[in-house]
Amino acid sequence: MANRSQVAAIASPTWTSSVTGSFHSLVALLVAVLVVSALFLSRDQPLLGSPTPTAPTRQCDLFSGRWVYDNVSYPLYKEKQCRYMSREIACEAYGRKDLKYQQWRWQPHGCDLPRFNATALLEKLRNKRLVYVGDSLNRGQWHSMVCMVEAAIPPALKSMSDRHNASLRIFKAHEYNATIEFYWAPLLVETNCDDPKNHSIYHRIVRVRAIENHAKHWHDADFLIFNTYLWWRLPEMELLAGEWGGIPGGSCYGETELITREGYWGTGSVLSMMRVVERVVKKLEARGITIHILNITQLSEYRKEAHPTIHRKHWHPLTKEQLANPVSYADCFHWCLPGLQDVWNELLYTYIFHILDA
Ligand SMILES: *[C@@H]1O[C@H](CO)[C@@H](O)[C@H](O)[C@H]1NC(C)=O
Numbered sequence: 543m544a545n546r547s548q549v550a551a552i553a554s555p556t557w558t559s560s561v562t563g564s565f566h567s568l569v570a571l572l573v574a575v576l577v578v579s580a581l582f583l584s585r586d587q588p589l590l591g592s593p594t595p596t597a598p599t600r601q602c603d604l605f606s607g608r609w610v611y612d613n614v615s616y617p618l619y620k621e622k623q624c625r626y627m628s629r630e631i632a633c634e635a636y637g638r639k640d641l642k643y644q645q646w647r648w649q650p651h652g653c654d655l656p657r658f659n660a661t662a663l664l665e666k667l668r669n670k671r672l673v674y675v676g677d678s679l680n681r682g683q684w685h686s687m688v689c690m691v692e693a694a695i696p697p698a699l700k701s702m703s704d705r706h707n708a709s710l711r712i713f714k715a716h717e718y719n720a721t722i723e724f725y726w727a728p729l730l731v732e733t734n735c736d737d738p739k740n741h742s743i744y745h746r747i748v749r750v751r752a753i754e755n756h757a758k759h760w761h762d763a764d765f766l767i768f769n770t771y772l773w774w775r776l777p778e779m780e781l782l783a784g785e786w787g788g789i790p791g792g793s794c795y796g797e798t799e800l801i802t803r804e805g806y807w808g809t810g811s812v813l814s815m816m817r818v819v820e821r822v823v824k825k826l827e828a829r830g831i832t833i834h835i836l837n838i839t840q841l842s843e844y845r846k847e848a849h850p851t852i853h854r855k856h857w858h859p860l861t862k863e864q865l866a867n868p869v870s871y872a873d874c875f876h877w878c879l880p881g882l883q884d885v886w887n888e889l890l891y892t893y894i895f896h897i898l899d900a
């Protein structure tokens with residue numbers, strides 16, 4: 543386990559200024575976190591899949607595998623019982639009737655994922671901060687983690703609070719002095735969409751060099767999870783809407799089955815971006831910054847049935863035209879909870895216990 547000083551070396555002002563010093567490298571860094579969840583942590587850990595792994599899980603490619611229907615172990619928690627559930631992704635509460643999307647286990651080809659144990663994680667997080675930074679997609683992963691953990695904590699020993707005009711939301715497990723936080727910074731750097739409650743996505747202005755104002759809220763985090771794929775891709779979205787499991791012109795609306803064809807890639811996942819990710823990670827490694835990539839892109843691609851579609855809170859009243867054409871307002875970007883993002887967190891858990899500790 544990395545200690546605080548190692549983490550500080552990564553997310554300190556030195557880090558931000560060395561990154562912001564170069565326009566191109568920052569843009570590249572931001573591209574890097576588009577596609578993956580990256581875990582910034584200790585300096586000396588090799589990336590998963592790199593040579594000379596020692597622990598069994600290091601040899602196992604956690605991200606190459608298949609989905610297995612498992613209604614015994616899943617869901618990991620009940621939507622209604624999670625008191626911190628988000629209305630944007632509580633699909634069952636908003637009328638979704640087919641619930642199989644809650645019951646899929648990720649089975650890597652070479653090993654089994656360990657069972658998630660909330661108490662063990664809380665012990666690991668004692669006196670620590672686990673911080674998710676990003677947009678509503680990453681907020682979903684944060685909600686997922688909070689739901690996975692909160693059931694193990696009695697009501698009097700947990701709390702949720704907001705800071706900095708709700709830019710920072712903090713779930714705290716008091717007995718452990720552990721926090722699981724979400725910081726709203728959809729593009730990581732400063733933009734005109736940094737108000738978590740009022741962020742127009744049109745006419746976006748991005749200050750690519752300005753990260754310090756945000757980073758000061760997370761620079762001493764023990765674990766930092768970035769993932770901001772969606773917003774950077776928005777201008778391209780029109781182009782991308784065309785394909786859902788190979789059905790041109792389709793939508794995720796009405797999908798109840800996942801894709802079983804192994805190796806499937808939708809056109810929404812641009813593999814050339816992956817190459818950019820790999821290059822940037824190498825460059826940062828050369829500077830002594832280690833980034834762990836949880837490469838969840840492909841395993842998520844299979845899950846075309848796991849989006850909220852129309853089953854979520856809509857913040858604006860729907861028009862007659864929309865109601866007549868559900869495809870037009872189906873949400874195919876976020877993910878229902880319980881669901882896929884719980885598995886992202888199980889992978890993170892595996893990383894924290896079996897990769898970083900090994
Ligand atoms: C799990 O699924 C199987 C097969 O679909 C079904 O027979 C069984 O009743 C289900 N069990 C639960 C607990 O839902």
Ligand SMILES: *[C@@H]1O[C@H](CO)[C@@H](O)[C@H](O)[C@H]1NC(C)=O
Binds near residue numbers: 659660661662665
């Ligand atoms: C979960 O972890 C705690 C703390 O490490 C341990 O005491 C407990 O036995 C674990 N529970 C299960 C079901 O493995």
Ligand SMILES: *[C@@H]1O[C@H](CO)[C@@H](O)[C@H](O)[C@H]1NC(C)=O
Binds near residue numbers: 669670721
């Ligand atoms: C609680 O955790 C924070 C880090 O999140 C740490 O700075 C603080 O010292 C801890 N408090 C105690 C009493 O250990």
Ligand SMILES: *[C@@H]1O[C@H](CO)[C@@H](O)[C@H](O)[C@H]1NC(C)=O
Binds near residue numbers: 706707
């Ligand atoms: C919070 O929002 C209010 C109103 O939008 C604004 O006046 C204030 O400066 C903000 N405070 C912080 C700490 O950002």
Ligand SMILES: *[C@@H]1O[C@H](CO)[C@@H](O)[C@H](O)[C@H]1NC(C)=O
Binds near residue numbers: 740741
């Ligand atoms: C939202 O922000 C825009 C511009 O940033 C502003 O014009 C508008 O008044 C804000 N709306 C609310 C409800 O605060």
Ligand SMILES: *[C@@H]1O[C@H](CO)[C@@H](O)[C@H](O)[C@H]1NC(C)=O
Binds near residue numbers: 835837840
């Ligand atoms: C992620 O995994 C896919 C295969 O599933 C691979 O093609 C891609 O290069 C990987 N990306 C990174 C950044 O490791």
